[in-house]
Amino acid sequence: MPVRHGIRRFPGTGKPTLIAVIAAAVSLAAAAQTPPVPTSPQPRFVVVLDAAHGGDDPGGKLDTEPEKAYTLALSVKLRSLLNARGIQVITTRESDTNVDGIRRAEIANHANAQACLSLHASQAGSGAHLFVSSLPPAQPTRFPAWKTGQSAFVTRSLAMAGIVNSALQHGGISVTLGRTAMPTVDSMTCPAIAIEIAPDRAAATKAGLDDPGYQARIAEAIAAAMLEWKTEAHQP
């Protein structure tokens, strides 16, 4: 009986099987030599937290502490919550230091962030006040003007404000929405909103700014909103 060297012939197989095996071997070898096709990594999602005021600028006078202390505490709390949700956070200040508005916008713009939150507090009004830049929307340009850099992001900022609004209301916090002119926010090249926290004056859920439960509800709602914003931002 003739013996065929090199390739063992399986019982019940013929030439087509042989060709298929050879083709498979060739393709495997080719695959081993060509570099792997790079798979696009999940784009990073960065949130910039801007605790307003600080250092020589105390901000508004609250009942128990200056605005700068309140915003810093809220920034620290939010950073922890966002980190716990796998969101990278960059803050404009970590202590009671002077950081001018230009530097805050620089930090935000260098971070190439997907969300920039400017945190404020006030005794006036009730609940949370969400503000988006009043600049008219514009097409993005390669070199945007510094004081109107936000105009290319106004549409996305409005969308993000809507998500934060929903999350805060879901958390039982009354929200007012508006447009404003703020140099720091107007210079940010990222979806940006200013969040001002005021005492909760609603009869059912009355709470002062220093109420830990109220602070926690606000921070949780904002963190949940950022998670939802992240989901939307990664959708095609």
Add this chain to the structure above:
Amino acid sequence: MIARHQTILFGVLLAASVAMGIVLWQLRERAHQRLLQGQDSAPTQAPEVAPSEQATLLVANDADNSLLSQVQTLPLPNDPGARARLILGKLMDLYAAPDAAHPVPGGSTSIAQVFLLPASNLDSSAPAPPFHTGPLGMPCRQPGQPSRPMDEKIPCAIEPRPGSLNSDTSGPQFAVVNLTAGFAANHPSGLEAETLTVLSICGTLHANLPRVTQVRFLVDGQPRPTLAGHADLTRTYLATDAVPTEGAHP
């Protein structure tokens, strides 16, 4: 023993002292009466130098971050700048009232001057806004229109009334509002509070002086970065440019 002439001298001096005391008392009473008479004759009402007219004020409300129109009847002079100052002064008086919905101390003296200048570089060929807009191009809600998250609560009906205050429509104007340093120093610090003050001033100016399309602010004649730490005072506020409304969700 006291000498006789000394006793007489003492008596004369005592009598003179008593007499002078009586005269002084009478003089004091006369002066008091004159003061009371002067108060009675002081004017208790400001003289009306101009006929009363209706003015529309956009009054801010901190509770819901809104501007509500309110019509007031005021005696207003003919000069547009003086009218603008009086109207804004009335607005500030409302804010200084004890039960104000947007409490800001200062009152009518907070507005030092209002200058009206011709605005030459406005783009009159800009397309009409696709949405209804209120003052400063901020979205406003039409009657019966469902509310959207980013809609402002500014009523659309605050468009300038025909014939109100300044019916001359020869060209757009640029208003410069000079605030006092005391007003800025005592203004409550806060994003909402400061924004409402600025917007209510701009909206009130445009509602009563339709030609005013741009507004800038000074404090004691000098530019100032912010009103009280938040609202930008370095930019020119547009009273008529439309900002297209965007949905709150993508």
